[in-house]
Amino acid sequence: MKEKMIREFVDKFGGERETVETFFAPGRVNLIGEHIDYNGGHVFPCALDFGTYGAVRKRQDNKLRMASLNFDLEVEVDADRLVYDEADDWANYPKGVVKGFLNRGCRVGGMDILYWGNIPNGAGLSSSASLEVLTAVLVNDLFDCGIAPMDLVLLTQEAENSFVGVNCGIMDQFAVCMGRKDSAMLLDCKTLEYSYAPLVLDGIRIVIGNTRKRRGLADSKYNERRSECEYALAKLREVVEIETLCDLDPAAFQAHRHRIDQEAPARRAEHAVWENHRTLEAAAALQAGDLARFGELMNASHRSLRDLYEVTGRELDAMVEEAWKVDGTIGSRMTGAGFGGCTVSLVRAGAVEDFIKTVGENYAAATGLEPEFYVVDVGAGASRI
Template identity: 40%
Template sequence: MSAVDAGRLAADFTATFGSAPDGLFTAPGRVNLIGEHTDYSGGFVLPFAIDAATTAAIALNASGRLRLASRSQDGVVEVDLASLEPGAVQGWAAYPAGVVWALGERGVRVEGADILVDSTVPTGSGLSSSAALECSVAVGLRDLTGSSIGLDELVLACQRAENEMAGAPTGIMDQTASLRGAAGHAVFLDTRNQHSEPVPLPLTEHDLVLLVMDTHVKHEHATGGYTDRRRSTELARDTLGVDALRDVTVADLDDAARRLDDVTFRRLRHIVTENQRVLDTVETLRSSSPAAIGALLDGSHASMRDDFEISCAELDAAVDAARSAGALGARMTGGGFGGSAIALLRTADVEAVSAAVRRAFDAAGYTAPDIFPVEPADGARRIG
């Protein structure tokens, strides 16, 4: 995917705010290879950073105000730092403003700042444009203030910004992938204790491609189904009397079925089996070719479609068409209710699979999908 033009962003910053930025900082979006909706249940996830990213141009000052601008939005949002608190900022600006607030709660003081952002991460696509925005700003503010705050704390600050300022009840997976990503690797994360490890994902070496199929069906994490699903998992946790659903095993499901209503049980079953699929995927990647994980990807999609019920007709069409055309495995990725699906396939099958997905969408009358390959990329960093 194309990168943000850093030189143009710096020039636009100067034109917008009247002086040059102190630095340019980039943070990637992510694809979640497997492990959906397990992060807020204390479970396991396996995302990787991608080559689409958000770049933030930042300058600190002592104005007592934030001035926030985006190349995809009109105007400048101004925020009085003295009144910065949850609910004070709406829309896209709540994410960077929330990072400033959350870092301040952890002792990283910003007396004033101008921030201009640009991004190549598609919004609403399930590739975590929000975490890319948060992490680009967080890394920049840490660098420019000289703070020694660690990556685990940055993850929690960005999550708090998203939860409390933007109102989206997400876990820590997206921010961890954006901050800890490494080229050629996925990030195996235990969300209970934030322990993470790089796991080899050598796609090119094995003549494999991971395609993203963006359905253009937009979702908003802060509203609707995502919140409902999280409430269902909390009900299951409380009814079963466990600290987190991560503590429920496949062997416990028969007993859980007797204690939970049907819908809550199916939500639980997705979480429990998805955690196991993550562990199985990690083991497979460490011992054999990524081609061997195809069935695990398929199983994940079926669970999200049938038990967690977060897929949609467009995502199912993309997955089914990709599999029929030769993909080794495919699944929706991200929070659900739209966004993107991914397909793992041989390099030689890229054109056939892409064409099959486009034909399926055309036949159903859906908006044409964007289809593009992604590679595991490095995490957030300074670039200027």
């Protein structure tokens, strides 16, 4: 892939191949802990072995020229005049990251950058975070900015929040930047403390199912759910001293649930509190090698996202329900923001072929959409290659 990127870069921008630098940032999947990163809870993602590749060369002037093998659009802007422009589409993500470096006093000059990714766009596997973190790692490296990895996570999240205008939590950028091969990561989104858990899946594979129901995060009800959680938090803080919803355990939440005077925010908060509890239990189950319990918690997570948080939709529900029927499925749930995108399932290795065939056929019959499936391995975080 490194050779391919260098060759394509020289075809696009010219110059000597020896002057081209190459980088990679993975996609991510969250095993459990959904819609709680912005509620002060714990998430449990892992990086994947596919993602976004970048080839780059410094320029002598101040121009940023960005192209992608995935899209026809090419963008050229001045590095010292970076503003959001809807016409620049995907290039707003790397523009926002470069702007973040400039805001921190880093001297970033012109670059030619070629991107290529094999994360399905809009599937909910963090193609945007992968693009952002890739850009951050290459800028940090090329211009010797010296920004620590966790600070790169915060910089890229800020770029998506403030520059692009998507009010995402921190999980996606964290998993993409900080991933470790064959490990999942338990992140406390309130304190940013994290630990790694060996993802030893003897005889079990991770299967991601793409519903092919496209969703754009900025266009979804994501921001609406966040505001409902903020409303619930404000009502609860009238009677308990908490900073986030996930400061409450399930018993404490149940004792004060009646203080939330609107049912929709109350259901959103109930999901957040219980999902945090499930995630901590799931991480402990994985450490203990109890994959059966881990699978049960995945299933419970999906039901909560369906019934309490209401972010699944017909397509995700159909795919998960078909997965639950297959002998050999340990657990299955939606992953990502919802409203389309992907499911993640743990499936016994001997049942993977039947899983893909059976779930694929039944899902297509139920929805009229042809799904895609990826049997994935757990990869490392973003780096030079």
